[in-house]
Amino acid sequence: MTEESTANRVAFFVARIGGAGSEARFASDLVLHSIAKPAALGAGLNDAQRADEIDLPGRITDTVINRIIDGPAVIADLTGRNPNVFYEVAIAHAARVPLVQLIEASELEELPFDVDDQNTIQYESGDYTTYVAAAERASTQLKAALEGRAAASPIITARQFKALEQVPSGEETTLMLRELTRMSDRLRRVEKHLGSAPPEAAASSIMHESLENLERATLVSNLAAGIVEALQQSSFE
Numbered sequence: 001m002t003e004e005s006t007a008n009r010v011a012f013f014v015a016r017i018g019g020a021g022s023e024a025r026f027a028s029d030l031v032l033h034s035i036a037k038p039a040a041l042g043a044g045l046n047d048a049q050r051a052d053e054i055d056l057p058g059r060i061t062d063t064v065i066n067r068i069i070d071g072p073a074v075i076a077d078l079t080g081r082n083p084n085v086f087y088e089v090a091i092a093h094a095a096r097v098p099l100v101q102l103i104e105a106s107e108l109e110e111l112p113f114d115v116d117d118q119n120t121i122q123y124e125s126g127d128y129t130t131y132v133a134a135a136e137r138a139s140t141q142l143k144a145a146l147e148g149r150a151a152a153s154p155i156i157t158a159r160q161f162k163a164l165e166q167v168p169s170g171e172e173t174t175l176m177l178r179e180l181t182r183m184s185d186r187l188r189r190v191e192k193h194l195g196s197a198p199p200e201a202a203a204s205s206i207m208h209e210s211l212e213n214l215e216r217a218t219l220v221s222n223l224a225a226g227i228v229e230a231l232q233q234s235s236f237e
Contacts, residue, residue: 009045014088015028015076039135040142068092078103078111
């Protein structure tokens with residue numbers, strides 16, 4: 001079986017690579033082998049590969065783009081704020097490819113706003129236990145994404161609300177759309193907090209309260225979405 005024919009079962013790992021022997025390469029290798037590959041295997045995929053592991057002829061840019069679009073999922077390490085990484089993440093968003101985001105914990109607050117509200121899994125350099133925990137959480141996210149339960153990307157969310165705005169509506173629908181936007185932003189912030197919290201925080205009162213808030217926000221959001229859908233249908237009747 002050729003490498004091209006197995007690519008649809010291999011997650012693509014997006015990360016800064018750095019030169020051979022560099023500190024960046026060592027850090028990227030550690031995340032690849034300790035988080036990305038175990039996460040992919042745990043989610044039922046064959047592997048996770050970085051661009052420099054792919055031996056195919058042709059332009060590397062073409063190979064990267066095709067692997068992102070045609071592959072089952074992307075695991076992106078945003079550590080270092082590498083421009084190529086964010087470019088490739090944007091491709092995954094646009095192509096609606098399941099995406100799992102990772103970052104070194106000390107850099108979480110430095111994320112650009114475009115990806116800041118997405119659930120980003122943290123790990124701590126030099127603490128291997130956090131790599132293991134990150135791999136487990138990444139595997140869980142990948143499974144959900146592959147089952148079609150992935151969280152919406154900024155591009156998908158923007159286009160969905162744009163479509164709603166095109167529906168002929170009265171004041172009630174406009175107000176409901178604004179409320180949906182507000183709840184969607186709040187829900188993403190809660191999801192980010194839950195996904196990035198360290199494992200030991202799961203039993204804390206703060207985590208318990210966050211879970212309750214997430215459940216309530218989900219119920220209200222689903223109810224509001226149902227009302228908007230009904231209003232849409234009535235608008236075309």
